[in-house]
Amino acid sequence: MSIKNQSKLQRFGELQQARVIALFSLVGMSITFLMMCFAIKNANITLAISLLFASAVYGVAFYLVNNKNHVKLSSYIIIYSLYALMLYLVYSGGVASTGPLWIFIVPPVSLYVHGLRRGLINITVFVLLICLIMFIPQSVYAHAIYPIEFKLRLLYSFLTISFLSALYEYSRSQLYNNALELNQKLHHLAHYDDLTGLHNRRDAQRKLNKKIAVADTSKPLSILLCDIDFFKLVNDKYGHSAGDAVLTELSQVFKASLRETDYVARWGGEEFLFILAQTDQAAAFDVAERLRCAVFKHTVSLDDEDIKVTISIGIKEYQQDLTSDQLINDADKALYEAKRLGRNRSIPA
Template identity: 55%
Template sequence: MLTFIKNESKSNGELQQARVISLFSLVGMSVTFVMGVISLFNSNNVLTITLFVSSIIYCLAYIVLKKYNKLNLSSFIIIYSLYILMFYLVFTGGVEQTGPLWIFIVAPVSVYVLGLSYGLVNLLFFLSIIAIIMFSPIEMPQYATYSTEFKVRLILSFLTTTFLSALYEYSRMLSYNSALKLGKKYQQLALSDPLTTLANRRNALTILQQEKSRISRNNEPLSVLLCDLDHFKMVNDKYGHNCGDMVLTELSQVFKQSVRQQDCVARWGGEEFLFILPQTSAEQASVIAEKIRTNVHHHKVHFLKHEISLTISIGISQLTDDQNIDELINNADRNLYQAKKNGRNQVYPQQTTSIDL
């Protein structure tokens, strides 16, 4: 079966994440630059250099995302540069011992950018390093000292923020996955026939246009079969529409089992079916059509206590250079009409020579 939809763009989730990463890069770059300027006027040279370097790193992450479209690399740069900056602020105390207050932005950013599971693992690593820095008994130059009460409350507050961030991210993931499944369901309904689950008419036309564009580049043949169930109205009148639906459903399975993997079977309308046969000449299509016709002829539909035999008529058409899709279908429809006129239960035009597929 042909692939009905080829997704050539990023998923909505990736696009949304890219926008958030881009925004965070710009905000991080701006905030650290402004704080670096303020620190420069306060003559804190080490902090100034650290903040300016951080601003440059965020700018680099933005360029990596926008110019080179490297979402994972940009995310890696943002997250781990943020961790390093937080380690520095906790270690030195920042300005007036307020550096540790910035660590609360780490939790929501981590679980969103890295995902829930990987984000929580990284937050565990981050919190472990923070605890080591704050509770280390070793005194070093520029090492900030905090009261035990402050350190305990800071870590508990960070754990609370982590829990709330994880809970929000989990809820967001559930909502996103639910919307994604619902979108796929509606997309499938829009492209398939609800009774037979085959491609519907609109989907078949899209596939034909794609195949026409492809064969115009590769100079390959394309054929279609237009199939109609013989005397289907009599089945509905005699056995009812439930039986008619069963017939269409069972024959759809016969059709799918009778064609190749690259072929597409679509319900064209009512009891008409369209077969799209890429890389197939009219002669080869005739062999496939005869196989389909024979399989249907030998198939018996059992409804209640009745055994129903069915036949089909098939018209063949091969796309030529000067044809459009409508002309291709119209030609198949004329050949289908001729097959019915000739007595039904046959393929038109018929192929007299054997073709190996």
């Protein structure tokens, strides 16, 4: 996958996470504020103050993610304030000893915010802490009292929800990774030739149009249109697998012979298009001759056969107001002239 496409997917994922974090902050702020009102009604001032503080924390998290785009900071504020609030509800009992029933929101939120591995670690620590709170005798420190059946069923239910949430998070991450892999394959098919690994015709056309759009007299632009001489004879004599091997090896020769700023694509069949940025016709001719000589010296070894081929190259420098089609047509005419004059040569248009 290209860096550009990968960054797009990452930005999309970050945007989705920001929306979820903002929504959870808003819901958390509203629910804890409403719970605070019930606590005041029941004259439980300590619980009311705790819930008011939690509501304010969620409000800060909502502000940070919605107005400042601090997604990571907001997510940490949410998850750790959630842990603290849940532990307090287990410790104090909440309203009519129903506080522990809220802990079931911990697994999905923790796994979403922290991911599978870290989320499970945090959930494990959370379980150990609530066990300490509920099972340590009252003689050690005062805390809400729950029947043993309630405590055990609470833990069993919590562990079941944690398992199901982890399974969902694992499935979600697998689907996301599969989507990334599929996107990478589609991107490769859209931009690269499957046989040679070079850019394909579609990508070359896009690249050429882009270069033409910014070309000017101070930054010359040239193209080379290259064709393997008598390639049909290679296929007829040695078979199409040998022809594929020739195309593949010559593609590597081309890449090894080009400069970093040069671009090469398989234009179709045995034709290749080279886009040479900041290169006038004279310099393009030097590049073409270097490519031609490199191919001439190269031998494709296939089983017991050594195959040698040559290439012919048409050269054209971009002139103002030329379209990409006109530029390629002119290079193609020069290529035809190179073949007419005996092949294995470079001809400027």
